[in-house]
Amino acid sequence: MTIIKVELKTLSGKPVDRASVIVDFVQGRSVVKLGRKNKFHWEVRSNQEGLAKIPAIPQGKIRIQVNAKGFQTFGEIFDVEEEQKTIAIRLNPPQAQHSEHQ
Incomplete structure (x- = not known):
């Protein structure tokens, strides 16, 4: 299992x-419980420091x-292979909007 932190910044930091x-979770070592695969999906928000913490x-x-x-x-x-990872x-x-009707 891996604990992930996502660090979000602007281009200026x-x-x-x-x-x-x-x-x-796309593929890899999935956890199987009682014969069925668990789907892993999380939705979180970043905090004031731009960090989003994902459960294991x-x-x-x-x-x-x-x-x-x-x-x-x-x-x-x-690819996540470590026990803890910061991305x-x-x-x-x-991007600027482009229109043919200007």
Whole structure:
């Protein structure tokens, strides 16, 4: 099992608070109870320091998605093999809108 901390910052290094962090277990050493696989899915929010703490999950591949107001949505798959891991994510500002009707 692995305990994960997700550290969210802007490109300039400021913490991003109240961001929605979604973690899904993709593949690896899944826990089987009574003959059925457990699905692992968590939704947490980052605190004022930009940290989101995820409860212990099986080691393997996880998908992390981050939604924060005023930033581009982030999504990536990570390998977790350690007992504790901190994943640092830098959030990009939104892209400019493009329109053919200007």
